[in-house]
Amino acid sequence: MVDGRQVHGSWTWAIALMIGAIVSGCQSKSGVSDTLDPAAIAATPAPAGGAVIVPAKGVQSLGTGPTKITMLLPLSAPGTTGETGRKMLDGAKLAMADLGDKLLTLTVEDTKGDSTFASELAMKAITTDAKAVIGPVELPSAQHLAKLSGSKHPPVLALADDFAGAPGVYAVRLSxxxxxxxxxxxxxxxxxxxxxxxxxxxxxxxxxxxxxxxxxxxxxxxxxxxxxxxxxxxxxxxxxxxxxxxxxxxxxxxxxxxxxxxxxxxxxxxxxxxxxxxxxxxxxxxxxxxxxxxxxxxxxxxLDASETGPIADRFKSTYNYPADTDVAYAYDMVALTAGIASSVGPDGFSRQVLENRSGFRGSTGLFRFRTDGASERSMxxxxxxxxxxxxxxxxxxxx
Structure with a gap:
């Protein structure tokens, strides 16, 4: 446990959930939704089959839920960038199997590692019917989105490394x-x-x-x-x-x-x-x-790259390689959107919900988003x- 000296102020760590604890201030007196049962998550059987990392291209659709989420990953990019994207896709698939299948329709689009193309896909997603965008991984694309004026667009949960964040465009990774x-x-x-x-x-x-x-x-x-x-x-x-x-x-x-x-x-x-x-x-x-x-x-x-909480064993048994922080970031963001869809509904993706000071508990540990788009983490x-x-x-x- 984190003691009172290590975590300060109004950051309420007495969250009863192990993964993706979701704030629902408009519906719950406690300010925290209990829709995601940690025991159920930990006991979720691994999806059938042992997948391996293979190149994926184009558009994939996961789940049948009413809340539409777009995820942008560099699935066919060469080298480590593409490997990161494919690992994140596996993390997203596990989160959908655990939590999101009936809540979300997750559309996964391949950015190919191209920042300009990633920006185009992101702009299309936030101006159509996506309730939130997870990604992009490309830093220039995330920085481009950070320059958007106004706050009317759906939230963007950017997976780019070394991204500072901006209002409504949240930096997921540890800074x-x-x-x-x-x-x-x-x-x-x-x-x-x-x-x-x-x-x-x-x-x-x-x-x-x-x-x-x-x-x-x-x-x-x-x-x-x-x-x-x-x-x-x-x-x-x-x-x-x-x-x-x-x-x-x-x-x-x-x-x-x-x-x-x-x-x-x-x-x-x-x-x-x-x-x-x-x-x-x-x-x-x-x-x-x-x-x-x-x-x-x-x-x-x-962050401990080898510590991915309750998803570690099931992920390895499903995909035949260990989860790392890339996997965990993707899992947590899909879990987060599924939790919001469950506890607040498809129209619950507001800055008030995402920036609630109670924060969230995920496989990467305890975190919360700031009003400036940066994240704060326990580690x-x-x-x-x-x-x-x-x-x-x-x-x-x-x-």
Whole structure:
């Protein structure tokens, strides 16, 4: 369980559901629908047959329910992009078999990994009869949708990596801002008070800073300074700039974007950091790189790629490979839309429902959507020890 110090404020984690808990404020005094029984979900038999990942093209229709949902996946894209899309399709199929078959008609369209085509499909979906769109996976397409004016279009649950979100266009995946905030909060909860944020310069830097500052404030901690840096600055310059303005911080957070933090870590190591007095906090984006010796001792809050909750066993027995976070994200979004359709009805896909502060519990853990389209998640807290992630806390959040 997540204790009261780890999850703060009005985020009500006493949700009785294991997957896709759905808010129905207009129908339930408790603000939470109990339509999805966790025992029933966990006991759902696996669909017949052991499917394997094979290329899929065109349009597929799953389920016979009255609520129409469109899902956009790069099913025939080459390489890892196509593999991700096909894994997500399997996650969606399992969620439909578990929860959505009689509630949703899920139309799955192949974006082919083409951002322009994905945008065209998304625009068609939100201007016709879809009650919600799950996807796209392509980042430029999600960013294009984020620029749409007005809030009349159906909600978009974007599956793109490194997407910041926008009003009505929700970022499903764990973001660096959320990871950094949770990691900082994990150390603040243990009594550290003075933090420094080193953040890669760019459009997401201000978001990372704001989220980290908010997460620290929960525990009476604060950012002493935020230093944006560019890749050309080099690790030594960033560390020298930091030491020129702040003395003896309790922890240094490094939000490096897509770049490796190795140069900064090497410069910190030359100063004896991390050490007993000063800790280092990384983010989920560090894990896009191999865990080098310089990562040793750093703390990182991130999702456990091997932990997919109650769907793990059934997914593997059905599809003959283990579920990962890609599978889980897709499963959870289909489960979420099925739950809304069940508890509120086909016309219940409002921002009020999706942005309810009670949040949802899915196979990826506890999460909620913000009014700005970003997501907030509870996640495990790790320390890098001997080249591997070692669990420090089972669940932590920066909110």
């Amino acid at each position: 660096e801002a959320d990871s950094a905030a949770a990691g900082a909060a994990g150390l603040a909860a243990k009594g550290r008070k003075k933090f420094v944020l080193l953040v890669a310069a760019g459009p997401d830097a201000a978001t990372v800073e704001k989220r980290v500052a908010n997460g620290l404030s929960i525990y009476g901690a604060a950012l002493a300074v935020t230093i944006p840096y560019s890749a050309s600055d080099g690790g030594t310059k960033v560390v020298d700039d930091m030491q020129a303005v702040v003395d003896a911080p309790d922890a240094i957070i490094i939000a490096s974007g897509g770049a490796s933090p190795s140069a900064i870590l090497a410069a910190l190591k030359s100063k004896g950091i991390p050490g007993k007095a000063t800790a280092v906090v990384g983010t989920n984006r560090w894990l896009e790189h191999s865990l080098e010796p310089g990562f040793e001792g750093a703390y990182i809050a991130t 495990p807290f790790y320390q890098v020890q001997q080249g591997a992630l070692k669990l420090v806390e089972k669940s932590i959040s920066g909110y």
